[in-house]
Amino acid sequence: MKALLLAGGLGTRLRPLTDNIPKPMVPILGQPHLKRLINYLALSGIDEVVVTTGYRAKDIELALGDGSDLGVAIRYVNENTPLGTGGAIKNAEKHFDGTFLIFNADILSEIDVQAMLKHHKQHNAAATIAVKQVNNPSQYGVIEYDADYRIRSFKEKPPPSETSSNWINAGVYAFEPAILREIPAGLTVSVERETFPALLSQNHKLVAYRYEGYWLDIGTTDKYLLAHRDILDGKCRTVAGHSGSYISPTATVSPEATVVEPVYIGDKAIVDDKAVIGPHAVLGCSAYVGYGSMVIDSILLDGVKVGQNLKVINSVAVNNCRVYDNLISDTCCEF
Incomplete structure (x- = not known):
């Protein structure tokens, strides 16, 4: 099973920490976050990882190598110019010929990837999006879905009056490779704001996978500090x-x-x-x-x-x- 890790972001919200460190490589208790994520995926049955890089790409490649020390094979796809999440996924298209997972590389979670893949297959989905329940969804991309988990709408940072859902996009996806044909090549594309709504309008089957475990976007200094507090308090089991x-x-x-x-x-x-x-x-x-x-x-x-x-x-x-x-x-x- 293959996974795609989106690791090309600039990490501007984490500066100056990311002035000399790529955002996915910021250390979590002394070890780069991306390395911890790959270790977790290897233990979860992933044997090949494709990493999309951009900012300080060589730093990531030097730190991870070919993946042999981590129990996976690693391939790299570099972006000369930022392509957004959708463009980065499209840029890695040639590496995928079967169902695969996608992770935003700045998310700390303990998602059960095999359970998510099973859910994806059971619902015969073109794409499955992990969703996480939060108290205040107005700062996130909100997903509305029905009793069969079929996604019905996407709303970006809606006020409470415009949605009854508090389930947000958790930044983890399962894709069928045919979906990649719907993303334009060579353009800057947001998978969250452009690709997913377009797929929905074309009646592709998009399914929500409800994830109820630990989840945190570590993209700001406050969240980076919180991640360490939570790990030390035993709230996140990913960092074993x-x-x-x-x-x-x-x-x-x-x-x-x-x-x-x-x-x-x-x-x-x-x-x-x-x-x-x-x-x-x-x-x-x-x-x-x-x-x-x-x-x-x-x-x-x-x-x-x-x-x-x-x-x-x-x-x-x-x-x-x-x-x-x-x-x-x-x-x-x-x-």
Whole structure:
């Protein structure tokens, strides 16, 4: 079984974190998100992955290679210019001759892909869209469907008065390859706003798959922080083995420091005397927290150095930055 991962976005909402890291490669507890997703798919029975790339494409290819270390075969399709989600799918058409899955690569979930594929086949769908129930759907693409799961309409960010549905597009799809013929080649196309409504108007059978597990779009700094809190609290099982606290055996934590669980302290990280780490603190490889400093509800990526007697709260410090002042609800990229 094959999967297509849409990984070509610029990640502008995550800047400055994505100034030097492609959005799908931002680390989740020390490992690139895209690598974690591929590991999860391999365990779910996917044996071949096609990755669409654009921004910093070489970084993605160097990190993932041919997939042999991840238990899958990986192929890459690069976009010289952004083509949108629909254009990126069309651009990878030659790699698919049977039913396949599509994932937006900035989604963190624990969707059962085999159950979704079974649902897709049982309903003889041309395309199946995973849908997730949310309290306030007005910031999302809303999907209305009937009792047989057949999709009847798409509404983009509707006010509450215009829809009775609170099921949104979860960014995971099952496609039959014939659908790809309906997407124009060489153009910028949105699968959400253009392709799906067009398919519906042509009476193609589009089906909703109700997904009720963990789901989060990690495309903003706030959501990136939330993802780590949820993982440490055990709310997301995709990142296996990391609910609760983890302190690397190669990390050095002073006996005079205070660790408030849950935390993640990566390889070769150093926590100095009187420092306070946690709760919900993540320290990447070789991160350093100086004497008397506090890191709470925050992420220090690899190589970050925090000076003495500082507070880092609800913030992200990008790779190798130096924190010289208190960092409260902010992103640090000082070098």
